[in-house]
Amino acid sequence: MSRTYIAAALRREVIERAGSCCEYCRTRADDRALDFAIDHVIAEKHGGLTQADNLCLSCYWCNSYKGSDLSSVDWEADSAIVPLFNPRSQVWNDHFQLIGVRLVGVTAHDxxxxxxxxxxxxxxxxxxxxxxxxxxxxxxSASQ
Ligand SMILES: [Zn+2]
Known part of the structure; x- marks a missing residue:
């Protein structure tokens, strides 16, 4: 699998926009030893483009578990196919809350x-x- 070249200026733009935070789990890049990745929110294999409005900053773990997925199944309820959180079109705080050390969904499908x-x-x-x-x-991030 080849990695798409992302120009340095675009990488910088994505990192700065994210405040150097993983846009999925909200962990700081400075707090992780493993490298963060520039993630295609909509993976290239689904037609996602390498442009700012389709890129986000992701920690190694979130990037690894997400892969090229766009959705998953809510097995705890109605087996609905649920789109994954999209940091470019959704606000993190509208979907996740911190209770103690656990992240909990705001809505059932979260x-x-x-x-x-x-x-x-x-x-x-x-x-x-x-x-x-x-x-x-x-x-x-500055936008949160
Ligand atoms: Zn993460």
């Missing part, structure tokens, strides 16, 4: 991206607990 991206995996909860104590979580 549990779908939480499950797909493993936002409440044990290792992420431990990391979040530490970052909350350090006062660096959640990371907020």
């Amino acid at each position: 549990r779908v991206p939480i499950a797909l991206l493993r936002l409440n995996a044990v290792e992420r909860l431990k990391e979040r607990e530490l970052l909350l104590m350090l006062g660096t979580y959640p990371c907020l």
Whole structure:
């Protein structure tokens, strides 16, 4: 699999717009040892373009779990196919809230991206607990 070249200026624009935060889990790039990625919100294989309005900053884990997915299934309720959170057209706080160290969906279907991206995996909860104590979580971009 080849990686699409993203010009340095466009990468900078995406990183600055995100405030160096993962736009899915709200973790700061400075708080992770693993590199963040420029994610195609709509993957190229689905016709997504390499342009600012289709790119977001994603941590290694969110990027790995999301892959090229656009949706997933809400197995806890109606087996509906639910679109994933889109940081370019949706506001994070309208879909996710922090309760203790856990991320909880605002609407019932918001549990779908939480499950797909493993936002409440044990290792992420431990990391979040530490970052909350350090006062660096959640990371907020200038637009949040
Ligand atoms: Zn993330």
